[in-house]
Amino acid sequence: MPMKFECSTCKQSYLHPYTQDNHHYPACPSWQQAGLLQGIAETEDLIHHPIQFLSSYVRMLKSAHPEAS
Numbered sequence: 702m703p704m705k706f707e708c709s710t711c712k713q714s715y716l717h718p719y720t721q722d723n724h725h726y727p728a729c730p731s732w733q734q735a736g737l738l739q740g741i742a743e744t745e746d747l748i749h750h751p752i753q754f755l756s757s758y759v760r761m762l763k764s765a766h767p768e769a770s
């Protein structure tokens with residue numbers, strides 16, 4: 702399950718996969734500043750912010766596998 706972060710600058714939530722060898726906070730997709738950890742993304746979050754989460758999730762996948770796009 703991806704982790705949920707909230708950017709304090711643009712008040713957006715975004716997702717990032719949790720990996721054990723990546724301990725730094727991920728940057729906001731639009732601001733490039735690290736957001737605050739909100740916990741694990743839950744189904745409720747996906748329902749309330751489907752587009753936002755989907756777009757950040759796609760961005761996350763592309764950055765994780767740039768050769769696949």
Ligand SMILES: [Zn+2]
Nearest residue numbers: 708711729732
């Ligand atoms: Zn932001």
